[in-house]
Amino acid sequence: xxxxxxxxLVAGFQGGPRLPFVFALSGTAEPFALYLRAAAARRGRAxxxxxxxxxxxAQALRADADPxxxxxxxxxxxxxxxxxxxxxxxxxxxxxxxxxxxxAETATLFxxxxxxxxxxxxxxxxxxxxxxxxxxxxxxxxxxxxxxxGARVLPADAFALGGYLSSGCPVGGNWIGRVAEAVVEAVVAxxxxxxxxxxxxxxxxxxxxxxxxxxxxxxxxxxxxxxYRHFIYQGLLRRLKxxxxxxxxxxxxxxxxxxxxxxxxxxxxxxxxxxAIIAGYHxxxxxxxxxxxxxxxxxxxxxxxxxxxxxxxxxxxxLPDVRCMTFPQHxxxxxxxxxxxxxxxxxxxxxxxxxxxxxxxxxRLEGFVxxxxxxxxxxxxxxxxxxxxxxxxxxxxxxxxAVQLINKTNQFNLNGRRVxxxxxxxxxxxxxxxxxxxxxxxxxxxxxILVCLVAPDGTIxxxxxxxxxxxxxVEYAFLAWLMVQPTPPTGVRWVxxxxxxxxxxxxxxxxxxxxxxxxxxxxxxAVAAHQAPDIALFTLRQV
Amino acid sequence: MMTDEAExxxxxxxxxxxxxxPDADVTGARxxxxxxxxxxxxxxxxxxxxxxxAVAIDIADQIQLTSYPAIRRYLExxxx
Numbered sequence: 001x002x003x004x005x006x007x008x009l010v011a012g013f014q015g016g017p018r019l020p021f022v023f024a025l026s027g028t029a030e031p032f033a034l035y036l037r038a039a040a041a042r043r044g045r046a047x048x049x050x051x052x053x054x055x056x057x058a059q060a061l062r063a064d065a066d067p068x069x070x071x072x073x074x075x076x077x078x079x080x081x082x083x084x085x086x087x088x089x090x091x092x093x094x095x096x097x098x099x100x101x102x103x104a105e106t107a108t109l110f111x112x113x114x115x116x117x118x119x120x121x122x123x124x125x126x127x128x129x130x131x132x133x134x135x136x137x138x139x140x141x142x143x144x145x146x147x148x149x150g151a152r153v154l155p156a157d158a159f160a161l162g163g164y165l166s167s168g169c170p171v172g173g174n175w176i177g178r179v180a181e182a183v184v185e186a187v188v189a190x191x192x193x194x195x196x197x198x199x200x201x202x203x204x205x206x207x208x209x210x211x212x213x214x215x216x217x218x219x220x221x222x223x224x225x226x227x228y229r230h231f232i233y234q235g236l237l238r239r240l241k242x243x244x245x246x247x248x249x250x251x252x253x254x255x256x257x258x259x260x261x262x263x264x265x266x267x268x269x270x271x272x273x274x275x276a277i278i279a280g281y282h283x284x285x286x287x288x289x290x291x292x293x294x295x296x297x298x299x300x301x302x303x304x305x306x307x308x309x310x311x312x313x314x315x316x317x318x319l320p321d322v323r324c325m326t327f328p329q330h331x332x333x334x335x336x337x338x339x340x341x342x343x344x345x346x347x348x349x350x351x352x353x354x355x356x357x358x359x360x361x362x363x364r365l366e367g368f369v370x371x372x373x374x375x376x377x378x379x380x381x382x383x384x385x386x387x388x389x390x391x392x393x394x395x396x397x398x399x400x401x402a403v404q405l406i407n408k409t410n411q412f413n414l415n416g417r418r419v420x421x422x423x424x425x426x427x428x429x430x431x432x433x434x435x436x437x438x439x440x441x442x443x444x445x446x447x448x449i450l451v452c453l454v455a456p457d458g459t460i461x462x463x464x465x466x467x468x469x470x471x472x473x474v475e476y477a478f479l480a481w482l483m484v485q486p487t488p489p490t491g492v493r494w495v496x497x498x499x500x501x502x503x504x505x506x507x508x509x510x511x512x513x514x515x516x517x518x519x520x521x522x523x524x525x526a527v528a529a530h531q532a533p534d535i536a537l538f539t540l541r542q543v
Numbered sequence: 544m545m546t547d548e549a550e551x552x553x554x555x556x557x558x559x560x561x562x563x564x565p566d567a568d569v570t571g572a573r574x575x576x577x578x579x580x581x582x583x584x585x586x587x588x589x590x591x592x593x594x595x596x597a598v599a600i601d602i603a604d605q606i607q608l609t610s611y612p613a614i615r616r617y618l619e620x621x622x623x
Contacts, residue, residue: 173593
């Protein structure tokens with residue numbers, strides 16, 4: 001979270017329950033204020049933060065804790081060993097034993113504040129000792145002390161020496177948002193009971209790849225290559241399940257497809273490890289709400305993991321009590337993600353009942369099928385994504401990717417028809433049109449995600465979209481744009497396939513109930529008018 | 544040459560951190576001439592610039608970056 005994003009979050013926050021806490025930092029804490037408010041707003045809470053005056057942490061630590069006040073300490077090595085403070089320079093000499101002794105005393109003071117939440121930023125130390133190895137060992141001993149106190153250790157990279165020396169703020173601008181998130185997370189976690197149910201997405205979460213597009217052979221979940229991250233994630237889920245956590249899966253897929261990986265013996269987890277594996281094309285929040293009712297568990301017992309930020313937003317908005325986590329896109333985010341996830345399911349000992357819990361709850365869910373209730377209104381979230389949809393005339397120049405997309409897409413596919421480049425060329429030569437669309441938003445560039453082939457008679461012969469951008473309303477916006485072009489299409493050549501339920505859902509919305517295969521007529525003016533709000537979600541460009 | 548998008552972002556950051564009106568022209572802003580540009584606002588401004596433009600600003604530079612033109616020039620020199 002950077003500065004402008006934090007500003008937007010705070011400005012757009014509609015208000016929520018207060019989240020009072022003291023943010024204790026020995027340096028300058030005020031620059032954190034905006035980011036803390038934004039991190040709280042993201043969780044639907046209104047942060048009410050109090051800071052310690054500059055350089056008074058040591059005194060505060062010696063005062064009795066108020067049990068009614070939530071405290072979060074962001075500790076630096078010199079809060080435990082003051083001689084290591086960069087702002088004091090390099091001491092001429094230090095007594096190693098005295099240092100260790102004082103550090104242990106300080107740790108005792110923290111241990112007395114059992115309700116406080118500690119974050120430890122293992123900033124590098126100045127060269128305190130003649131022997132560098134001793135300095136490294138001392139740094140480790142401080143971190144070990146912090147861990148022993150239950151501190152969450154933050155990445156050392158968050159420390160910025162320049163900023164700390166010039167202003168007293170120890171965290172640089174590239175990290176301040178993430179550290180603020182960790183602080184608020186600690187406060188929120190302080191009030192939370194351990195979670196009981198972990199609901200996970202499947203594609204690109206439990207395995208790498210899209211089962212409906214790539215097939216069983218195309219996904220990866222083994223301990224090698226691109227499957228490694230998912231193998232490790234499955235390992236954690238297997239451990240959690242053994243300790244009594246209830247696992248469930250929710251996926252935008254066809255029910256018969258998603259079970260194949262579980263039955264392939266390629267995964268650590270099997271079908272029997274889950275109380276339910278729910279596949280469908282309706283709102284995930286609706287499935288989770290139904291699960292909670294059927295299991296007779298509160299929504300605040302649930303954790304939801306998905307790789308798609310739109311799905312995460314939908315569940316967050318509809319079910320604010322559910323703790324939502326985004327599966328990391330990059331390996332370097334995996335460690336923190338797994339640590340956060342595991343910390344939501346603390347467990348001291350495992351009983352026989354814990355191990356049998358899945359079977360017990362599976363019985364409660366017999367006959368469970370995906371329901372079609374509406375999810376949250378994502379308009380505001382989608383606006384905040386700042387999406388740019390660029391429409392390309394692929395009738396000219398290279399159309400390789402466009403043809404590939406038509407031939408590899410199963411779910412959002414008008415009719416499942418496969419085409420050769422020559423066939424597309426013939427349609428274009430006869431007066432047809434080929435459009436591609438690329439999408440970019442503040443989370444990144446999604447590349448070419450939609451292709452539309454229009455025959456000379458104005459019938460859409462192919463319309464496909466990558467399932468990576470489901471729920472962003474791209475298909476609605478594109479169709480609305482197409483319908484206001486000089487010669488808009490008049491129909492689509494619809495065929496139901498075993499895999500294109502998402503397209504069926506879309507077409508039913510824009511054209512009304514479908515009666516078998518064939519050309520479904522579209523009324524350009526009506527479609528354009530009805531989908532106008534979707535166009536407004538995008539900056540549209542045409543090249 | 545700084546892009547229009549980067550320049551617009553920089554101006555938004557300066558206005559926000561210095562609590563200036565949304566339509567204030569900040570292209571000539573200098574610390575001495577803007578009352579709200581105190582030391583704490585300067586820290587917030589430097590942090591915001593670091594975060595938005597993925598740079599790490601040295602102490603010596605932080606002390607020098609006391610006007611909009613100086614900040615703009617600094618960022619341009621770093622390829623923003």
